Amino acid sequence: MAAQYDLDYIVLSIEDSLAIAQAVAGVKVLLNAAGSFNQTALPLLEACISGKTHYVDITGDMPVMESLLAEHNRASAAGITVCPACGFDVIPTDCLAASLKNAMPDATHFTLSMDSNMAISPGSAKSALELLALGCVVRRNGVLTQVSRSQTLRHITFPNHPAPIPVAAVPWGDLVSAWASTGIPNIEVLLPLRAGRLEFWLEPLIRLASKSNLIRRWLTNYIDKKMPLPSDDELDNTSIQVWGEVRNQAGKTIRGTMTGPNGYKLTIAGALVFVEALLDDNAKHPVGYLTPSGLLGENVATEKLGCSAINYSDISDSN
Numbered sequence: 183m184a185a186q187y188d189l190d191y192i193v194l195s196i197e198d199s200l201a202i203a204q205a206v207a208g209v210k211v212l213l214n215a216a217g218s219f220n221q222t223a224l225p226l227l228e229a230c231i232s233g234k235t236h237y238v239d240i241t242g243d244m245p246v247m248e249s250l251l252a253e254h255n256r257a258s259a260a261g262i263t264v265c266p267a268c269g270f271d272v273i274p275t276d277c278l279a280a281s282l283k284n285a286m287p288d289a290t291h292f293t294l295s296m297d298s299n300m301a302i303s304p305g306s307a308k309s310a311l312e313l314l315a316l317g318c319v320v321r322r323n324g325v326l327t328q329v330s331r332s333q334t335l336r337h338i339t340f341p342n343h344p345a346p347i348p349v350a351a352v353p354w355g356d357l358v359s360a361w362a363s364t365g366i367p368n369i370e371v372l373l374p375l376r377a378g379r380l381e382f383w384l385e386p387l388i389r390l391a392s393k394s395n396l397i398r399r400w401l402t403n404y405i406d407k408k409m410p411l412p413s414d415d416e417l418d419n420t421s422i423q424v425w426g427e428v429r430n431q432a433g434k435t436i437r438g439t440m441t442g443p444n445g446y447k448l449t450i451a452g453a454l455v456f457v458e459a460l461l462d463d464n465a466k467h468p469v470g471y472l473t474p475s476g477l478l479g480e481n482v483a484t485e486k487l488g489c490s491a492i493n494y495s496d497i498s499d500s501n
Contacts, residue, residue, distance in 0.1 A: 196222050202229040211460045213453055214239035217305050219246045223266070227253060231260045236460045240453050242271025243309060244319070247358040248326070251471050258470035265472045268456040269449030272359045273474045274424050274442050277483040279356065280475035281492055282428040283364035285436050289428035292364060294356050295349050295372040297340050300420035300444050301412045307405045319353035321361055321369040334370055340423040341439045341493070348375045363473045366428070412446060420444045435497050442489035455486050 184191035194201040196216075206212055206229040216222045219241035227250060230237040237257075241247065250266050257264045267276070275294055283289055318331045329351065337346035349372035356371045412420075422442045429435045442448055452474070459465060459478055467477060474482060483489040 196225050199225060199228065202226065203232055206230060206233045206235050209233065209235050211236045211238060211457050213457050214241075215453070217241070217309060219243050219309075224249060224253075227257075227264065230262060230264075231256055234260050234262055236263045237265070238268050238453065238456050238460065239266045240269035240271075240449050241266050242269070242355040244316075244326075244353045244355050244357050247355050251358060251362060254471035261469050263460060263467050263469055263472055263477065265456055265460075265474065265477050267355050267359055268453050268474055270422065270442075270445030270452075271355050273448065273452045273487060274422065274440060274483040274489050275356050275426070276359045276363055276473050276475045277480045277489075278424055278426045278438055278440055278492060279360040279366075280363045280473075280480035282426050282436060282438050283366060284480065285438070285494060286428045286430055286434070288430045289364070289366050290431055291368040291427075291429040292360055292366040293370045293372065293427045293429075294354075294360065295338050295340075295374075295425045296422060297343070297347065297374050297425075298420065298422045298445060300422070300446070301410075301416050303411055303446070304405045304409045307409055308402055316353040318351040319357065320351050320371075321357050321367070324361070324367045326357060334372060335375075336372065338372070338425055340425055341441055342421075342423055349373060350375055359473045362471065363475050412444075417444050417447055422448070437495045437497060438492045440484070440490050440492045442483065442487065448487055448489075451487055455482065 192205050194205060202225060212226060212230055212235050214222055214226050214237065219239060220243060223239060223241060223246045227237050247266050250264055253264065275296060279292060279294065282292065318329050318334060319326055320329055320334065321327065331350045334351035336349060338349050339346045351370050352373045354371035357369055360366065360369050422445050424440050424442070427435060427437045456474065456477065460467065484491055
């Protein structure tokens with residue numbers, strides 16, 4: 183790729199901490215686009231802390247984001263910004279979370295869902311395998327908690343769908359980012375349950391894969407060989423839909439919805455927006471762990487990345 187675009191490049195092992203530190207030294211901003219992020223994020227962040235280099239990535243992996251959040255104090259002490267998930271996961275959903283929190287400052291519960299007609303890449307599929315093996319996870323009273331799928335099952339009507347769609351909890355990155363952005367203690371992220379979706383058909387096998395290296399390797403090889411990259415037509419003609427809901431102790435509920443471009447195109451544009459912001463010598467940004475809305479504000483998705491304005495609705499209950 184570097185040769186194709188006439189760019190300088192360095193090849194190094196993620197296990198070679200000295201080589202990473204030397205590569206990062208003198209670099210102002212590092213954009214980590216190298217998955218799996220559970221292997222690359224912390225070694226690269228370690229080099230960024232040592233070299234006082236801002237860190238940005240495009241992960242959506244909940245455990246990775248949680249581990250980066252745990253490094254907030256060290257990043258602050260180094261004077262650097264750590265802003266993961268600057269892509270489809272989680273820029274638009276994080277902006278929606280922050281906006282709904284501002285609409286209801288006393289919210290105690292936040293529920294998020296999203297849907298898309300876009301095809302996913304092999305890399306995303308392999309990340310999904312790792313996450314879905316964790317089971318149904320929610321945040322309860324500030325703590326990540328495993329629950330049964332039946333406890334979270336509900337039906338949601340998305341902006342471009344005429345009928346409600348069944349959804350249930352998944353261990354998504356917004357369980358970390360929405361918590362960091364809003365402080366709302368009870369958070370659920372729900373994805374549609376459709377017969378054509380990866381998690382519907384493969385969940386039993388995924389659970390086995392979490393306990394068997396052989397099955398995990400088979401699934402990974404299958405994805406590499408059989409799953410094509412999204413086509414240019416799919417990138418240009420597919421979109422995302424995001425739905426969010428906040429509720430307070432009194433039972434008052436506010437919902438918000440927004441739409442956006444294809445998630446992969448949003449990820450490319452979003453990552454560059456955040457890199458450019460951190461490269462700006464005239465801008466003063468807070469340091470430590472930040473979410474996308476925490477770094478560039480809750481309107482960055484609508485003002486710079488082609489997402490629609492949020493459509494709010496006040497309702498009397500959450501049914």
